[in-house]
Amino acid sequence: xxxxxxxxxxxxxxxVFAACKKQxxxxxxxxxxxxxxxKRNNVRLDTMDFSFAYSPLSVTDSIVKIxxxxxxxxxxxxxxxxVTVDPSSTAKPGVNFVLPDKFVLSAGKLxxxxxxxxxxxxxxxxxxxxxRLNLNANNNFQIALKDIASAPGxxxxxxxxxxSDVLNQGSFWSGVYSTYFGTFSVKKLRLLNQVAxxxxxxxxxxxxxLNLNARCAFWAISMSRYLKDQQNAGTPVYDEDGTLMxxxxxxx
Numbered sequence: 001x002x003x004x005x006x007x008x009x010x011x012x013x014x015x016v017f018a019a020c021k022k023q024x025x026x027x028x029x030x031x032x033x034x035x036x037x038x039k040r041n042n043v044r045l046d047t048m049d050f051s052f053a054y055s056p057l058s059v060t061d062s063i064v065k066i067x068x069x070x071x072x073x074x075x076x077x078x079x080x081x082x083v084t085v086d087p088s089s090t091a092k093p094g095v096n097f098v099l100p101d102k103f104v105l106s107a108g109k110l111x112x113x114x115x116x117x118x119x120x121x122x123x124x125x126x127x128x129x130x131x132r133l134n135l136n137a138n139n140n141f142q143i144a145l146k147d148i149a150s151a152p153g154x155x156x157x158x159x160x161x162x163x164s165d166v167l168n169q170g171s172f173w174s175g176v177y178s179t180y181f182g183t184f185s186v187k188k189l190r191l192l193n194q195v196a197x198x199x200x201x202x203x204x205x206x207x208x209x210l211n212l213n214a215r216c217a218f219w220a221i222s223m224s225r226y227l228k229d230q231q232n233a234g235t236p237v238y239d240e241d242g243t244l245m246x247x248x249x250x251x252x
Contacts (some may be wrong), residue, residue, distance in 0.1 A: 004163035018122040032072035034081050035148070035156035037111060039067075041208075044151035046158060052120045052165040054201035060120050065113040066133070066159060070141060072104060079140040082217055083114075086132035096121055097131055105140075112185055116161070118211045124165035131161045180216040181223070185240045196222040220251035221241045 005138040038045050050064060076097070083103050091097050098117040105112050116131075135157045137143045146157045169177075169184040181188065196219040199206075206212055224247045230237050231244070237246040246252050 001096055030072070031142045031144075032070050032140065033145045034068060034070045034105075034135055034145065035137065035143070035145045037067045037069040037156075038095075038159065044154050046147070046155045047160045047162065049120060049162045050164070052124060052163075053167040054199075054204070055120075062118050062120070063115050063119060064161065065115050065220070067111065067113040068105075068135075070147070071170045072110075072156070074108045074110055077107050080138070081105060081137035081141050082138045084134050084136055086134050086158065089130055089133040090127075091129040091161075095119065096124075096129055096163060115229045118161075118163055120165060124163060126166075127164050128164040128166070130141075131163065133159045133161075138220045167200065172207045173203055176194050176207060176212075177216065178248060180220040180248050180251060182246055185245075187240050188245055190238070191226075192223055195226045196220075217251070223247055224251050 031152050036046065038048060040048075048064070048066075050062070052059065052062065055062065081103050083098075083099070085093065093099065096119055098119070100114055100116075103114050109127075135141075135143050146155060148154060148156050167189055168188045169189075173184045178184070181192065189200065189203065193200050198215075199221045202209075206215070209215065227237055227245055227247070237245045
């Protein structure tokens with residue numbers, strides 16, 4: 001009487017293995033979606049701020065790369081996608097920027113980027129222009145992922161670039177650099193570059209430098225000596241507000 005029970009158990013086990021085998025053979029069959037994938041300091045953003053002011057005056061254009069990614073699996077051929085310029089953009093095509101002739105996700109990739117040429121024009125010294133790019137659906141990719149759970153508030157299908165040519169103190173001057181260089185001014189920043197050798201873009205990128213303390217202390221001391229030498233020679237350096245230019249109290 002036990003034999004039929006054993007047979008039933010064997011059939012059940014065989015059924016489980018068959019089901020597992022079928023599951024293993026299942027393939028991905030959902031539409032592929034494309035979305036922007038820009039990060040700064042490991043934080044997802046839908047806006048990039050770009051300034052020519054941190055480049056030498058001889059620089060007339062610059063290339064920026066815009067990263068993007070897709071859902072799905074890699075394929076062994078290139079796939080084109082569609083990007084359009086939003087009407088709200090104040091930057092003008094051919095004048096302030098040049099887009100690629102076509103937008104392509106390279107074969108075998110899930111994450112890629114495309115390049116945009118930004119052009120340095122005189123109006124950027126007084127105005128910040130914006131370029132907003134929108135992803136559009138085509139035969140290769142859908143655009144159903146506007147909102148990403150891991151980045152609330154970030155628009156994954158639209159990306160904005162703010163373009164300027166104006167030096168500013170960035171996000172870290174008041175909390176970090178002011179302890180070395182004192183109050184910010186464009187004139188002071190340019191002198192720090194010319195006299196002490198501090199790169200103009202250090203105020204926005206130097207915060208991630210492991211040697212920040214040593215470098216900033218050296219630049220502040222070098223600049224302070226220069227300012228004192230100028231004052232002793234009867235040619236004091238005045239800041240933009242008409243006061244004597246000085247470093248932070250610890251470096252005067």
